[in-house]
Amino acid sequence: MGVVMKVRIPTCHDKPGTTQIVQLTQQVLIGYIKKYFYCASPFRCFCPVFLHSQMLWELVLLGEPLVVMAPSPSESSETVLALVNSNFIICMIRIIIKIFMLLPAGEIPKQVKVKKLKNLKTLDSKPGVYTSYKPYLNRDEEIIKQLQKGVQQKRPSEAQSVILRRYFLELTQSFIIPLERYVASLMPLQKSISPWKSPPQLRQFLPEEFMKTLEKTGPQLTSRIKGDWIGLYRHFLKSPNFDGWFKTRRKEMTQKLEALHLEALCEEDLLLWIQKHTEVETVDLVLKLKNKLLQADREHLPVKPDTMEKLRTHIDAIILALPEDLQGILLKTGMT
Structure with a gap:
């Protein structure tokens, strides 16, 4: 509901003030959460509607509104977990156009048809999928036959x-690979990174330019599913899920550029550089290098430890090459 809650669950070994017990408690809590997420069974949750599970994938991918209704809170919660499980989909659920209910566990329910949303009059409606959404992709009959055969042969739900x-x-990977490939092309060439200039900026994401790449390098290369892939991508690019995904990727690539800029600085002969510049310029360089170190630590930039150590060595060498009064001032501005 938009609120992050931090909890600490006591254990039988809990003793206040001991770091070891705090770590143990965290491990127990994390282990419990991982186990619960892993136990979410997509097939058991979607069994009444597995014919439409590909449509569920589209709805979650596009961040469309979604409501889950089930006979019990546990079944409802497990269904939500199955939908957002990282093995199932990369995105999150948001708000109400589709409702389905689960039958009691252990039964093999008859598959229901998609029903128009206007037909949903009460909360006691029969189990099914109620939506006005029209899928972009054709239904994959091969996976449906495989699951139906499993039901007939009493294949375990797991x-x-x-x-x-x-x-x-695999479907998600087929969808995301063209996006990843295009976003990677927005990265400036490494040879354009100069140690004496600010890191270059990423190129802008242009939807129409991306669409043109799909003709030769689209999902058809890795997926057998036919349909309106272009329409699906256009819808996704306007969804909040794309915005969140791209912000994360852009942050990662910006950090990579900062890391490459640091590496370029480390490869320079900075002592030779200061011989050709004034003391004021040298002091300014030291302050900038120190800020770079702080930034790398604060933002967890993907910088190799030996690169950081090499930069610290450069800073120390530059400071020692300056007059003693400047050395004292620079040493007080922070750790090198």
């Missing part, structure tokens, strides 16, 4: 879930 997870992971 095995069915493995098949479903793998299928949607």
